[in-house]
Amino acid sequence: xxxxxxxxxxxxxxxxxxxxxxxxxxxxxxxxxxxxxxxxxxxxxxxxxxxxxxxxxxxxxxxxxxxxxxxxxxxxxxxxxxxxxxxxxxxxxxxxxxxxxxxxxxxxxxxxxxxxxxxxxxxxxxxxxxxxxxxxxxxxxxxxxxxxxxxxxxxxxxxxxxxxxxxxxxxxxxxxxxxxxxxxxxxxxxxxxxxxxxxxxxxxxxxxxxxxxxxxxxxxxxxxxxxxxxxxxxxxxxx
Amino acid sequence: xxxxxxxxxxxxxxxxxxxxxxxxxxxxxxxxxxxxxxxxxxxxxxxxxxxxxxxxxxxxxxxxxxxxxxxxxxxxxxxxxxxxxxxxxxxxxxxxxxxxxxxxxxxxxxxxxxxxxxxxxxxxxxxxxxxxxxxxxxxxxxxxxxxxxxxxxxxxxxxxxxxxxxxxxxxxxxxxxxxxxxxxxxxxxxxxxxxxxxxxxxxxxxxxxxxxxxxxxxxxxxxxxxxxxxxxxxxxxxx
Ligand SMILES: [Zn+2]
Ligand SMILES: [Zn+2]
Ligand SMILES: [Zn+2]
Ligand SMILES: [Zn+2]
Ligand SMILES: [Zn+2]
Ligand SMILES: [Zn+2]
Ligand SMILES: [Zn+2]
Ligand SMILES: [Zn+2]
Ligand SMILES: [Zn+2]
Numbered sequence: 139x140x141x142x143x144x145x146x147x148x149x150x151x152x153x154x155x156x157x158x159x160x161x162x163x164x165x166x167x168x169x170x171x172x173x174x175x176x177x178x179x180x181x182x183x184x185x186x187x188x189x190x191x192x193x194x195x196x197x198x199x200x201x202x203x204x205x206x207x208x209x210x211x212x213x214x215x216x217x218x219x220x221x222x223x224x225x226x227x228x229x230x231x232x233x234x235x236x237x238x239x240x241x242x243x244x245x246x247x248x249x250x251x252x253x254x255x256x257x258x259x260x261x262x263x264x265x266x267x268x269x270x271x272x273x274x275x276x277x278x279x280x281x282x283x284x285x286x287x288x289x290x291x292x293x294x295x296x297x298x299x300x301x302x303x304x305x306x307x308x309x310x311x312x313x314x315x316x317x318x319x320x321x322x323x324x325x326x327x328x329x330x331x332x333x334x335x336x337x338x339x340x341x342x343x344x345x346x347x348x349x350x351x352x353x354x355x356x357x358x359x360x361x362x363x364x365x366x367x368x369x370x371x372x373x374x375x376x377x
Numbered sequence: 378x379x380x381x382x383x384x385x386x387x388x389x390x391x392x393x394x395x396x397x398x399x400x401x402x403x404x405x406x407x408x409x410x411x412x413x414x415x416x417x418x419x420x421x422x423x424x425x426x427x428x429x430x431x432x433x434x435x436x437x438x439x440x441x442x443x444x445x446x447x448x449x450x451x452x453x454x455x456x457x458x459x460x461x462x463x464x465x466x467x468x469x470x471x472x473x474x475x476x477x478x479x480x481x482x483x484x485x486x487x488x489x490x491x492x493x494x495x496x497x498x499x500x501x502x503x504x505x506x507x508x509x510x511x512x513x514x515x516x517x518x519x520x521x522x523x524x525x526x527x528x529x530x531x532x533x534x535x536x537x538x539x540x541x542x543x544x545x546x547x548x549x550x551x552x553x554x555x556x557x558x559x560x561x562x563x564x565x566x567x568x569x570x571x572x573x574x575x576x577x578x579x580x581x582x583x584x585x586x587x588x589x590x591x592x593x594x595x596x597x598x599x600x601x602x603x604x605x606x607x608x609x610x611x612x613x614x615x616x
Contacts, residue, residue: 212482273601302559343556
């Protein structure tokens with residue numbers, strides 16, 4: 139352990155910044171600091187542990203709240219002064235109760251002035267959502283808008299949400315169109331576009347059933363995960 | 378701008394740590410620091426800009442290499458001392474030529490000793506891959522293994538990769554099984570499991586055609602992205 143810790147470049151305070159990322163969704167959860175003891179403990183216990191600069195002590199995230207973060211892998215960067223804990227959080231990460239500590243966005247107005255938007259209660263709206271999560275959030279917003287009195291023509295997503303028959307027809311159709319890109323050799327651009335169609339429609343279908351993508355990703359990790367399990371588990375049980 | 382910058386908690390050196398995340402894939406790309414001027418410049422130019430502690434100067438990532446990072450959104454955390462640049466990188470981020478600066482994993486042996494694994498040439502193998510990217514990497518490894526002399530029975534992924542007819546049959550079948558979870562009200566667990574089936578088989582089909590998930594996610598962002606574009610664009614052109 140000591141030999142490994144010696145290879146890292148610690149600040150003059152004996153710390154490195156640590157970034158915590160959700161292993162399934164890729165969400166950034168929090169950023170804090172570790173000293174040698176905290177990193178060493180994390181590698182041994184597989185629970186995210188840090189050094190608090192304000193309290194000058196080591197703390198294991200969750201030791202008071204119960205919201206531990208199970209660390210699946212630890213990484214350091216090219217110049218060995220920055221650490222990632224890739225992990226699976228139990229409950230919300232932020233002390234405010236938000237999923238992640240990043241829920242404030244710097245919004246730039248047309249005139250170039252900047253102000254902060256977002257708070258811990260509106261999770262998602264001003265969090266750093268990467269594309270798949272942003273799409274999921276948009277679908278959810280369409281569903282919530284359907285509770286309000288409608289103006290003008292409903293969006294395509296709203297029509298799909300309201301019509302399970304249409305939705306299932308589209309999911310089957312898009313799967314067929316994706317297969318066709320291979321069968322008829324339609325090219326990579328068309329294949330990416332059809333996969334986007336399929337993914338979007340399938341995610342609307344998941345939303346109707348109240349299933350978050352996080353659950354789907356967890357299933358995939360449990361089938362294919364780091365434990366080296368063979369992908370045979372991916373074969374549907376019926377066969 | 379000044380009012381916004383004043384709300385952040387700068388270190389005694391006048392810096393905040395900045396984490397750069399890929400807007401489409403969620404990959405962590407690099408971590409560096411910004412002073413007030415660097416953050417201000419990033420918000421104005423939308424190009425990731427930092428303060429170099431070793432050279433004591435501001436630098437715009439890509440100004441020498443051409444590998445700029447276009448910043449789509451900027452976030453700060455709950456206690457205002459950590460920043461995320463969510464962005465779209467042009468080319469590799471790391472000066473080594475790797476996609477991301479994190480390609481070293483701290484590997485813990487059964488006896489508890491720790492050593493670093495991975496280098497900049499083996500991209501992916503020891504980078505912090507979240508579940509979707511890890512699955513994509515596994516599928517690619519199965520394809521590469523097929524070039525080698527085979528031992529024992531081929532894996533399910535290898536069989537799918539070698540048999541486009543079987544693969545397309547499975548993608549259509551899994552889409553049907555996903556629809557069935559809604560049509561026959563089979564419950565959320567079954568829906569998550571069938572979506573995992575569909576996603577896995579569709580990703581094998583993309584791999585056969587050499588299409589990375591990154592391209593699919595980019596298509597989705599361009600359709601649904603921050604510009605507030607209505608999701609009508611998601612309707613396939615044929616209709
Ligand atoms: Zn570094
Ligand atoms: Zn927080
Ligand atoms: Zn939300
Ligand atoms: Zn289509
Ligand atoms: Zn903080
Ligand atoms: Zn680097
Ligand atoms: Zn690779
Ligand atoms: Zn299935
Ligand atoms: Zn169609």
